[in-house]
Amino acid sequence: MKTGKKVMILLLIFVAAVIVYFIHPVGKKEEHGITEYTAMEKAKFPVLYATMGEREMAPVFGQTEERGVTADRGSLIVLPEDRKLKVRFAGTTKIQGLRYEIRSLDTEDLIERTQVTSLDAAINGDSENAVSAELLIQNLLETGKEYLLGVCASLPDGSEAWYYMRIVEKDQGHVNEMLALAEEFSSKTYKYSDAQSLAMYMETSPSANSSALGTVTLKDTFTQLTWGSLGVERTGEAYTKLKELSGNLANVEITTHVTAKDGEKTETYEVTENFTMKWASQRIYMMDYERTMTELFTGDSDLFSGKRIILGIGNGDGVHAVKSAGGQYTAFVTGRELWAYDSGENVGARVFAFGGAASDDIRDNVPEHGVEILSVDADGGIDFIVYGRMNRGTHEGSTGIAYYHYAMDQNALEEKFFIPSTEPFEELKDDLSVLAHRGTNGIFYFYMDHGIYGIDLKSLEYVALASGLTKAQFAVSADHSRAAWQENTGIWDSQTIQIMDLDTGDKTQLGGQAGSVSRIFGFVGNDCIYGTGDSGDYLMSNGRVMGVYLKSIDIVDREMKSVMHYEKPGSWIREVSVDDSRIHMKTVTSKDGFFGTYSADTLVCNAEILPGKTDDIGWYASDQKGQVLFVQLDRDIETAKKIRQASPKLAESSETVKPIETAACRETEFYAYGRGRFLGRFVEFSDAAETAYNSMGFVTAGRDRIIWVRGNRASASYIRDITSASRLMERYLDSFEINQTMEDGTFLLDASGSTIIQVLYFVGQNIPVLAYTGEGTSMYLTGYDQTHVRVYHPESGATEVLSMETANQVLGAAGYDFICCVPTL
Incomplete structure (x- = not known):
């Protein structure tokens, strides 16, 4: 009997050890050469919950950065009338002290800094570490103006965690009503009979995709809104977050997890709902609604079938795949996780994930991060980056880029270095979508915060290749292997263009001729498109530079050989746009300025179509799930073999590479x-x-x-005192510096190219819009209703009412050339 018990105990220990090693190797360390491998540390930062009205709002997660340099427009809290903001901390770590500061949104002006002296055990806390406090905010805030609140928690190990949210002092009543409507709307979708009352909000369009559940809007069908035949149930908490508040317009987000049965199998989905609502005295209008859902990939064997890896329902955000030469190894990203499949060994590996389906810790699943595959070699080596907020591990709470290498033959994951960023996650994501490339020369190139950088993967030496760049001043080929940029001058004044091969590191200069300027327009395949003109030969409109006249367009290939040269004597190019393999131009035969007539011309290029990272992502139609995403493989999966899963060993790095501060963006x-x-x-x-x-x-x-703000415009408006309303414009008109903020806070806006409907927003804010009708001629837009526009002619003092159709004809013929002065709040 005792022997049997010993055998059972040993068996349980063995099973536990196997689970720990293959599923979640917490605390395990081993030597592999000179590299030490261990599990990624669990999240330690507590979670903050702020109370607004009668509800506890969505959690706010800790950051290491002080002054909120990477804080995004995440949470907005409307303060109670007495300005006593209740907060609660929960998690595995108990805070030791608390202070907070309030700054202007740009973090430059400090409004208040206060030490919190009283911490209490949270009444509704979910652990013994839960702590609550009341922030007694001073009466220093302007009503209706947003500020950045930073709450700093001191942790037992001596470190600090910062929690950022925007705050505003105004009445909570209407906001709470809109929050309640969003929560009610969300709850009703789960039960078909309850959802009948939601039909009044639907705007079903024949052009909508009637089968997809990954993204659902009000233009989709009622069946899609009510989850089709999926039969979902909400599991766990549903978190409500106020994202934006402008006048009577609010944007609200609700996040949760739902489950659904597929036979005997239970599947889990991550769901985000976004509501744009407008409060009116009689009702609340649902202006817009979007729901996205992503199936959490588990790697189970039944998801590997034929030549497909079934990912499930998703909206496609961040999903991509890269294969090795020959197709034996496939790396793919889904649900912010990196997976790899070896078709030779029939092994699937969950290479990287903070949380996902394997974790029930809310801190692991903070969505402000992404994964990007850089390369997959023929031996199964995968280079990739994790960017955004680091949810756990050595860099927990930091925002930046972590560079990793995974060796599939050793099932070992090694972090090479970490690059801190001063950009919020979504901006960093946008930048890296433009350029993130591992060159075959062993250098990692990336675009971040208006600069192009290169880091040597062996020595970790880095160089800033260019800085102060807007996206109008540089271009990258579709496969990220070539980049071209103008020197750090004005958009229209660059004499030279630098073109760099990001695989070889070779750099070539174009232009540079005395008295000439160059403009970069993009790539067609790997061929670079640029234009050349005379320095100072500007396209002008009423004293403003609108562009530059170009004499020629050139296309050069990877070897810098000319593929195409376009030039017509006696003709100039005033505008260029690139659309796939077509170059669209507006040409003129005389330099009559912005209001001169032009002809349209198009160049068609025969360029190689480069492979993309979504080429191997497809979908098929399912009766239960609608559109189901999958990864396409090059060879069949052996059905006789069961997919073996492996979780890699991890070596985290303490190497931090902080790029030097580069020139600021001029625009x-x-x-x-x-x-x-x-x-x-x-x-x-x-x-x-x-x-x-x-x-x-x-x-x-x-x-x-x-x-x-689109939705914050009245259906009709009229500026009654045009003389007073136009004083700012008259003050700055003769020296109008477009898109600049003046000393008094006035922003001089060039709204050229906007539609009439878009600029009428300013009229609704009592800001007249000056519309140029020619060189030296203009009129003010001063009012509107559903079908007409009221204009004022400053030279004659006459007022005129135009139909919307006539207004579009008159102003469209002049190129929709608008400017206005936006006063400070």
Whole structure:
């Protein structure tokens, strides 16, 4: 009997050891050559919950960065009337002390800094480490103005964690009503009978995809809204977050996990719902709704079938795959996790994940990070980066780029170095989508915060190749193997262009001729497109530089040989855009300025179509799931063999490579946001407004100053005192410096290229819009309703009402050339 018990105990110990090694090797260390491998440390930073009204809002996660340099537009808290903000900390670590500071959104101005003297055990805490406190915010805030609140928690090991959220002092009533509607809407979708009342919000469009569940909007079908035939159930908490508040317009996000049965198998999905709502005295209007869901990949054997790896339902965000030469090894990213498959050994490996389906710790699954595969070699070696917020491990709470190498033959994962970033995750993601490349010369090239950098993977020496660049001043080939950029001058004044082969490191200079300027336009395949003109030969409009006249367009291949030269004597090129293999141009025969007539011309290029990282991602239709994503393999999976899973050993690095501070960007950039997320940075306001428009979004000048909101416009408006309203414009008109902030806080906005509907937002804010109708002629937009636009002619003092159709004809013929002065708040 005793022997049997000993055998059973030994068996249990063996099983536990196997689970620990293959599934989650916590605390295990071993020597492999000179590299020490161990498990990634568990998250230690507590989680902060702030209370707004009667509800505890979505969690805020700790950062190591002070002053919120990487804080995004995540959480917004409307303070209670007495400005006593209740917060609760929960987690595996108990905080030892607490202080907070309030700054302007750009972090430059300190408003308040206070030490919290009283910490209490949280009544509704989920562990013995839960602590609550009350932040007694002083009466120093301007009503309606947003500030950045940074809460600093002292931890037992002497380190500190910072928690950032925006705060605003205003009435909570309408906000709480909109939060309640979002929560009610979300809950009703899970039960078909309850969801009938949601039909009033639907705007089903025949052009919508009626089968996908990965992304669902109000334009989709009611069946999709109610989860089709998936039969989902909400599991765990549903977290509500107020993302934005502008006037009576609010953006709310709800995140949760749901499960569904597929036969005997239970599948888990990550779900995010985003609501844009507008409060009115009679009802709350649902302006926009989007739900995304991603199936959490488990790596189970039944997901490997035929020539496919089944990923499940998803919206495609971040999903990509890279294969080795010959196709034996396939690396793929899904749900912010990196997986690898060896078809020779029939082994699947979960190479990297902070959490995912294997973790129930909310701190592991913070979504502000991504994974990008750089290369997969013929021996199964995978180079990749993890970028954004580090959820656990050595760099927990830091924002940046961690570079890893995985050796499949040894099942070993090694972090090479970490690069800290001063950009929030979504901006960093946007930058790395432009350039992140491991050259065959052993150098990692990337674009971050307006600079192009290169880091030697052996010596960790780095160089800043270019700085102060907007996306209008450089271009990268589709496979990220070539980059070209203008020197750090104005967009229209660069004499030279640098072109670099990011595999060999060879750099070539174009242009440089005295009295000439060069403009980079992009790549077609690996062929670089650029234009050449005379220095100072500007395209002008009423004293503003709108472009430069170019004499020729050239295309050069990887060997810097000319592929195409376009030039017509007596003709100039005033505008160029590249669309896949086509180059679209506007040409003129006389330099009549912005309002002169032009002809359209198109060049068609025969360039090689480069392979992309999503080429091997496909989908098929499922009766239960709708569209199901999969990775396409080059060879069949042997059905006789069961997929063996392996979790790699990990070696974390203490090497930190901090790129030098480079030249600042000279241009004001416009940030587009919509559906609760960052959509991109743009040099032209019109491009940002167009991007934000379809997502019921908004635009900021720089990172923090909101200047345009789509949904926050009245259906009709009229500026009654045009004399007073136009004083700012009259003050700056003769020396209008486009897209600049003046000493009094006025922002001089060039809105050229925007639609009338977009610029009428400013009229609704009592800001007249000056519309040029020719050189030296203009009129003000001063009012509107659903079908008409009111204009004021400053020379004659006359007021005129135009139909929307007529206004588009008149202003469209003049190129929709708008400017306005946006006053400081």
